[in-house]
Amino acid sequence: MAGISPPPLLIFGEAQRIESDMAHRFHHIHIKSKDPRASARWWADTFGATVLPEVEFRSMLFAPVVLDGIRINITSPDPDEGTGDVPVIPYYGLEHVGLLVDDLDDVLALFTEQDLEIYERRPGAGGYEIAFVATPDGVCLELLQEPR
Numbered sequence: 001m002a003g004i005s006p007p008p009l010l011i012f013g014e015a016q017r018i019e020s021d022m023a024h025r026f027h028h029i030h031i032k033s034k035d036p037r038a039s040a041r042w043w044a045d046t047f048g049a050t051v052l053p054e055v056e057f058r059s060m061l062f063a064p065v066v067l068d069g070i071r072i073n074i075t076s077p078d079p080d081e082g083t084g085d086v087p088v089i090p091y092y093g094l095e096h097v098g099l100l101v102d103d104l105d106d107v108l109a110l111f112t113e114q115d116l117e118i119y120e121r122r123p124g125a126g127g128y129e130i131a132f133v134a135t136p137d138g139v140c141l142e143l144l145q146e147p148r
């Protein structure tokens with residue numbers, strides 16, 4: 001993945017920056033997992049994420065990783081909370097996470113070897129080739145390959 005440069009923003013029309021009085025910084029994405037340790041290892045093995053130290057909080061295991069500067073908190077469910085099924089895409093809310101890849105065919109072959117679901121592959125906006133796939137924990141990824 002070292003050959004990938006930051007993706008250009010896909011902007012349709014004129015971009016406008018709206019100022020906010022609320023101080024903020026993006027902190028993390030959170031994934032609930034039946035096996036946080038295995039999930040963290042999958043993100044590291046598949047996409048080169050950095051595995052951070054694990055933390056036990058109440059009865060939950062936190063197994064965080066950092067991918068491209070973004071922290072992903074992977075935790076077991078809190079036993080006092082109910083955990084619902086993975087929704088079927090498309091749905092409202094945070095539907096998927098987009099990752100730029102060098103070779104979409106190679107990544108999809110890896111997902112097929114891992115017996116992970118490939119929902120759809122098609123041309124995307126801006127000439128990108130895209131595919132929607134499932135991670136072992138049911139997170140939907142949109143894999144994007146830049147136009148060649």
